[in-house]
Amino acid sequence: MGMESKYIWMNGELVEFEKATIHFLTAGLHYGVGVFEGIRSYATERGPAVFRLREHVERLVNSAKVMGFRDLPYGADELADAIKLTVSANGFDECYIRPLIYLADGGWNLTVDSGKISVGIAVWEWKHFHGAEALEKGIRANVSSFTRHHPNVMMTKAKITGNYANSVLAKTESMRLGFDEAILLDPQGYVAECTGENLFLVRAGKIYTAPTADILEGVTRDALITLARDLGYEVIEQPISRDQLYISDEVFVCGTAAECVPLCEIDFRVIGAGKMGPVTRAVQQAFQAAIRGQHPRSEEWLDYVRAPVSLPVRVAELA
Ligand SMILES: Cc1ncc(COP(=O)(O)O)c(C=O)c1O
DSSP states (O other): OOOOOOOOEEEEEEEEEEGOOOOSSOOOHHOOOEEEEEEEEOTTTTOOOEHHHHHHHHHHHHHHHHOOSSSSSHHHHHHHHHHHHHHHHTTOOEEEEEEEEEEEEESSSSSSSSOOOEEEEEHHOOOOOOTTTTTOOOOOEEEEEEEETTTTTTTTTOOGGGGHHHHHHHHHHHHHTSSSSEEEOOTTTEEEEEOOOOOEEEEEEEEOOOSSSSEEEEEEEHHHHHHHOOOOOOOEEOOOOHHHHHTSEEEEEEEETTTTEEEEETEEEEEESSSSOHHHHHHHHHHHHHHTTTHHHHHHHETTTOOOOOOOOGGGGGO
C-alpha cells in the first residue's frame, strides 16, 4: 500500500514526508494511548472535498475528551483548517486523511497528564480498502472468536489507538481463516460491528442496525441512515443476534475506509441471493453520489478544500 505523500502536518507546520518521524520512546507507541480519525476527501466538479469534516473533527475532539486529554493545542476549527491545508498541499484529488493526537513525551507514569500533547495529520491515496471488486461483488465474513469491547473496559465512542488491538486480533484471525472481514459480537452476544465498519441488515424491505451504546458512532453509518430514510426505507436501531444475520435478505457494512460494501456470506451461510441486493445497491448508489457532490445531501456534507483556510501555518518546505 503506497502511503507516500509530500507533506505531513505536525504541530502547526507541514513537514516533508521522510522527516515526519517520532522517537522510539513515545509512550503512545508502547501503551496504545492516542486518538485518531479516518476521513476521506473525494474528487468533485468543484475540486477535492472532505466528506463530513465537521463530524469527524468533532469525534476526534470527543475521543480526546474521552481519553482524558486536557487543553488540546488546537480547537476544532483549527484542526479542520489544518486537515484541508494538508489535503491541498499534497495535491491529491482523492485521499484518505489520518489525524492523530498523541503524547510526544511523558505518559510513562500511565497517565495523560504528563508530556506534550501533539497532533499530526497525514494523507495518502487509499483507493479500495476491501479491493476494487468488493463494492460490487461483496465480501465474506465470519463471526469472530474475539468479543468486541465491553464499554467499561475500553471506551467504544472514542477512536483510541489501543482499542484497535481488538480489531487486529479479529481481522488477522478472519483473514488467516480465508475470510475478508470479522463481525464482532458485544459482551452480551449481540452483533456489535466489524473491525473498522458498522453493520446493517435488510429483512422484508426494512433496514436494521445495532444501537450505538457498544459501538463506534460511525459517520458513514449516520450518512447511510439518513440516505436510506431519504429513499423512503424504514431504518430501525435494535439489538441484532448472530442468527438474524444468517436469515437476512441482505447485509452490508460501512465505514470511511471501506465505504459501503455488501456481505454476501457469513460463517459459510449465503446471505440472501449471495450477491448485492437491491436495498444495498440503492443505499450504496446514494452514498457514491453524496460523496462526489452529486446528491442533494452533498451540500451539507462536503467541505471543499480550496476554500480559504485561516490557520497561520509555517510552510517553509513549500517554498
Ligand atoms: C470500529 C469501527 N467501527 C465503525 C467504523 C466506521 O466509522 P466511520 O463511518 O465514521 O468511518 C470504524 C471506522 O472508523 C471503526 O474503526
